[in-house]
Amino acid sequence: MSMHDIDPTMNPQEFWEQRYGTSDRIWSGNANAVLEKVAASLPAGRALDLGSGEGGDVLWLATQGWHATGLELSATAVSRAHEAAQRNGLADRIEFLITDLSIWQPSKHYDLVSASFLQSPVALDRAEILQRATQAVAVGGHLLITAHAAPPSGVEKDFERAMFPQPQDDLAALELAPDEWQVITADIWTRQGTHHGNPEPMTFEDSVVLVKRLA
Numbered sequence: 196m197s198m199h200d201i202d203p204t205m206n207p208q209e210f211w212e213q214r215y216g217t218s219d220r221i222w223s224g225n226a227n228a229v230l231e232k233v234a235a236s237l238p239a240g241r242a243l244d245l246g247s248g249e250g251g252d253v254l255w256l257a258t259q260g261w262h263a264t265g266l267e268l269s270a271t272a273v274s275r276a277h278e279a280a281q282r283n284g285l286a287d288r289i290e291f292l293i294t295d296l297s298i299w300q301p302s303k304h305y306d307l308v309s310a311s312f313l314q315s316p317v318a319l320d321r322a323e324i325l326q327r328a329t330q331a332v333a334v335g336g337h338l339l340i341t342a343h344a345a346p347p348s349g350v351e352k353d354f355e356r357a358m359f360p361q362p363q364d365d366l367a368a369l370e371l372a373p374d375e376w377q378v379i380t381a382d383i384w385t386r387q388g389t390h391h392g393n394p395e396p397m398t399f400e401d402s403v404v405l406v407k408r409l410a
């Protein structure tokens with residue numbers, strides 16, 4: 196489906212329920228490459244995933260020894276993620292909670308807070324959510340924000356350019372106090388992948404922001 200076919204005024208919960216309802220599974224089930232690369236260099240601890248979808252990142256973190264929580268708007272996606280955790284014997288290290296991040300207030304601290312492709316063609320207070328996410332990071336912990344910074348190569352016409360945040364946009368949204376945070380990465384990482392079942396490889400540009408809480 197082209198992004199131009201979507202009504203941007205649609206209620207976000209209805210939109211994402213409908214989107215997850217189009218198929219038994221809409222994502223690959225694998226962890227995102229950026230998360231794997233970043234988390235592999237960190238000691239396992241407590242992780243929080245914002246907009247966890249069908250749970251690919253949370254499930255992978257649990258296999259690496261993390262205790263991980265996923266927050267997600269769609270009940271269908273949460274139910275799939277929960278089933279996958281049970282099926283893979285990871286349920287004791289994983290929690291998935293149906294949560295609307297637009298009204299979420301952090302109440303715990305995590306060693307890693309991650310938001311992978313927390314992007315939506317309907318209403319999403321992305322900058323406010325990312326700013327609030329800083330409050331969920333423990334001292335010594337990391338916040339990782341991965342986003343599509345451009346449409347996949349070859350299908351640019353299907354997308355509105357405004358949907359694609361750049362690393363500097365996401366970094367600015369965090370409003371970090373310089374003496375409390377270290378910016379480790381704010382850059383575009385390029386990878387090859389496929390898009391919605393099309394076997395043709397495409398180039399993806401990921402905006403990657405990784406910051407560490409010092410105090």
Ligand SMILES: C[S@@+](CC[C@H](N)C(=O)[O-])C[C@H]1O[C@@H](n2cnc3c(N)ncnc32)[C@H](O)[C@@H]1O
Nearest residue numbers: 211222246247248267268269295296297311312
């Ligand atoms: C592009 S998907 C990415 C899913 C997952 N992080 C991944 O990488 O496979 C965006 C996700 O954000 C979720 N989402 C959108 N708005 C949300 C909100 N207000 N609160 C919580 N989740 C939301 C959607 O339901 C969807 O699962």
